[in-house]
Amino acid sequence: MVVLAKGELEQIALPAVHKTAPPLADVPEVDLAVAGRGSEGRAAAARAVAAACEEHGFFKVTGHGVPAELLARVENAAAAFFALSQRDKEAAMSAATPGSPFGYATPGSPFGYASKRIGNNGDLGWVEYLLLGVTAATGGPLSVPEGVVPSASLCSFRDLLNEYTEVVRRMTCQVLELMAEGLGMDDRDAFTRLVLHKESDSMLRVNHYPPRPELKLLQQHGGGGRVTGFGEHTDPQIISVLRSNATSGLEIALRDGAWVSVPPDHTSFFVNVGDALQVLTNGRFRSVRHRVMVNSARPRVSVIFFGGPPPRETLAPLPQLVGEGGRSRYREFTWREYKASAYRTKLAANRLCHFETTS
Template identity: 60%
Template sequence: MVVLAKAELEQIALPAAQPPMADVRAVDLSAAPGPDRAAAARTLVAACEEQGFFRVTGHGVPQELVRAVEAAAAGFFALPQAEKEGATGEPVGYGCKQIGDGGDLGWIEYLLLCLTSAGTVPAASFPFSTLPCAAAAAATASLSEPCSPLRELLEEYAAAVRRVACGLLELMAEGLGIEPADTISRLVADAESDNMLRVNHYPPAPRPEQQAGRLLTGFGEHTDPQIISVLRSNGTTGLEIAGRDGAWASVPPDADSFFINVGDALQVLTNGRFRSVKHRVVVSSERSRVSMIFLGGPPPGARLAPLPQLLGDGGGRSRYREFTWMEYKSCSHRGRLVDDRLRPFEN
């Protein structure tokens, strides 16, 4: 349950607005080698240059798995507050209303999972073994086993979506003419990669706020720090992206596609050719929104700088100095969501 004091609600209140629908490019990840794959790579590169945001079809993640995870997550967030808070512990954490350490608030509760390179959470340190089984979700999805704990569903889902992220990064390398093809994807696939899975729940806005004609901030405007983010929701509106002119546009819900964000680290690797997209979530629906975001980051010690292949034969100017992923995280740890976290690393 998300509970905020009146002053906190005022802090996250937004004026009612109806931004236009975003025109989101689609990239077919199932395109076979040849002209179709080359066209998909060109579309991907154009989308990253224009918006830093696109949607993926042909991703191969079974819809029954997605539905089961969404239902199991919704079941978890429906538990009594004491049970949800009792699930908190490394490497998994339950949080409510507070986002990060910089003082940002939102109409949100969430689960945050640290992942291994295989896309799973170490079972020995996972405190969810006592959570109720997602029996209803499993039955709805016609899974082979009659009872799938939330932990197991999240592990399977994370592994599947991580494969999507790596496939996209390889297609991206093809579109940019970068060799080898795994130049970027191996940063997400490494045994030490800093990958995370975030499951967000945005309850319906409290009635007094709806009557006042205002919206609430679910997750304030920000860019994602990592290389790539793979997101999907339960078909509910609320996600908005900012264009190059700063104007907000609403992302139409899509029951079949995944949405992809360019992250700060990818902006650095492409020397600013790709821009990490600024986005936010606005609570404007009477229906709960559940979203799941895979955040693919590099290993802590990975050194990040513009890729030489993208600086040109003449050794073009690098917009960013070299730094490690751990340096970046240490520098931005206590910042606000809206901060430009890359500024300290610009040349």
């Protein structure tokens, strides 16, 4: 497989962590099929979702109804895109290319293809990725600009990602409804309407972590460490819904700060509580700190849907979750304000600390 430009990558000192992988996580599981089996099944699923969000901010979704054939096609298409030469990938998706084939890349835009550099604050990782905007009308990545004629293969990839995003966003809204019900809220659409809003700031990210076969040899001889693919962080949005191939690498931090490794499961989805949801729930749900480590032998491909609120949406703890006479742990701010603040920080920073109340 043709991956990142080796000469350029080897000039960059990527962050490494401990030599040995952490223990396997006991990941909470929520079966969405159970939620469709009458009121008792739905109530049980809602309780399970709320418990997982309170304890870990992270859980696995099964019984989601997303066709396995669609998941396989997306995985294969993503692998084919990342197997292109570095020049072809950059030509296809570079933000410097007017009329990018997918339509997301404009001068100064964060969307498009990139590798190694994560954000604008010096964070590095052994990763290449596509970061794509999602339109409210279709639920899929932005359409091709008028007058632009992309290649047939890129059109096919775009259409496939549109199909995938529409299906996954519907499933995401099911999960958000269960979250609201699990919190005992009267309005079960309180979170969903933000993601479905016509100006919702949602995104799709496709990550590719090339393997590093030399790591295993180095470790066998007592040298080297594990290489960071994507450094530790929390997600700023309301919710993140991830699906990956059958390659390990994802790790999450527990409440006590200990790291655990998430067993790969290419048939399921993994849900992260984001910073915005932590604020809306007044800290009852906690955004999960997570990272991705590089596998020594196999490439890892993951696709993440980030459900975000509209830029002008005011975020603050919902009154029902604060309670009469209760303390709001966060001040009011807009999503645009928070996003601007978050993107000025390093990946591992505690972004929410700037928005906490002091009394």
